Amino acid sequence: MNYHVTFDRDAQSFWDANAESLLRHESEYNLMIGITLGIISAERTWGELSCFTVRHGSKIVGQAMHTGGDKPLILSSMSPGAVDALVDATIENDFFPERVSGPAETAEYCASVFASRRGAKTSIFQRQGIYELREVIWPPPDGGKLISGTPEQRDLTLEWAEHFVRECFPEEPEPKALAEDMVKNRLGAGHVYFWETAEGDIVSMAGRNRESPNTATISWVYTPPEKRGRGYARSVVAHLSQLWLDRGKTACNLFTNLANPASNKAYVSVGYEQLLEARIYSIESP
Template identity: 30%
Template sequence: MRPDDWHLTEDIDDFHARAGDFLRSRPALHTTPLTLLERLRTHGVDACGGRPPVLGRLERAGEVHATFCLLRGLSLTRLTPERADALAAQLAVLGHALPYVSADHATATAFAEAWRRHAGATPTLRDRLRLYRLGTLTPPAPHPEGRGRLVGERDREHLMHWIREFTTDVGETVTVDAGSWAGTRFADKHFTFWETRDGTPVSMAGSTSRVGGMVRVDPVYTPAHLRGRGYAGAVTVEVSRAALAAGATDVVLYADPANPTSNALYQRIGYRPIADWAVYDFAPSAPEAG
């Protein structure tokens, strides 16, 4: 494969015009690049760290076969090992620094090994995720008492408090407060609280705006002392039903495969696994002795 089959740009609109149809062709599998590209188009680079991304598409004879986005790290659509190697070679020649790669497990693993060969960086598996797509929505039984309620501006402090607890639980390093909120990955999501009959919030779920017919549920969080009562299932059903009612054709979510409780819950309410995901961090190569 010729390295110049990969076309790189910082022009968000041009990339969308050339690669948008490819990304929308498999909206469930392309959930991450679709939502990231939509955020860049809607809010600009200031909402994603303040620097322009490097966007790439693998194109032959006018047909796009894969894409990547290099922002905080490298996000890839599905690649063969040969195509992963060609991309790693090109990015290494261009001198790009890659803190991490995120992709379906086979692609991420192939790229991580290729980056080790071409850039001398040592990959370390940081996260494994499982991507689910909603089949037939099945509300949990028994259903906890209460109701879902859209989160409003008056709930902002409560929401940010729960987001901070959520990021701590999952090991994300991010500042979440009034000053930093707009730059976080949570700022452009829609949130729903599950409330008990007396109006006390007990769980929350977020969701992305619909793009390419796809909505991703993210995050889902219940404080530790309230878990095991069915609240997470109830609020996930609530936002999933709302996504379907608004016209979504694909409703997806990520889960930690090492957490049997959440995986069993999502499958009980109708989600089915479609792909395993992996994130590899890269340690820089050691300098040669002088």
């Protein structure tokens, strides 16, 4: 049987075809699922959506998605043969990504195939851990509480969001613009939260980035350097995760930069477990 790749720009059509396959690994594929459902619900818009479904015979064996510009091509786990078919299909649609992102082995192979077609080289842009929590391990109480961000806290949210982008994505060319997008889409929707101490000081931030049917993705975790080492990030992540479990989700998930062992340790301490390593590869122009 041969591989066959379907190209689609419609999020609903892509979801109708791939929902069952993607939801078998809901936390692992939270990014692709969340983007798709965000577009369908009109929570988010993207400049240009390109979706690819890879089949072997009648069986779906892989998916890929690109949201325009210099964003990476997002991959599900798939075999080398499926990747070869995917690369052929993207080239047929006049598309060469600058980066690819997905489960480590798939992303590495996909980047190498694209690079060989262009006479280019590849390099690891970032190693990420995808973590999942199903039950919170509570940190020691410190008298603080989780509070929802308000429009009055826009300046603080924007400042911390920009610091978050600069620390986590140092090669991001427009960190302020990305932070402004986060504030615009998350703060007004009630998806930004802070940890407030017993004295009334706001010391840490986290947000609900996206949802899938049974999970919520936590992101934008930031504590100012002078406030670190006191467990505030653990507290805000633990309580925000529990909030979404209380709202009916069966799990929460998050991405981490594996080059930052301190934050990874903090997430594990409140109940997150690593499911897989994902990698972002850059494909350098020849």
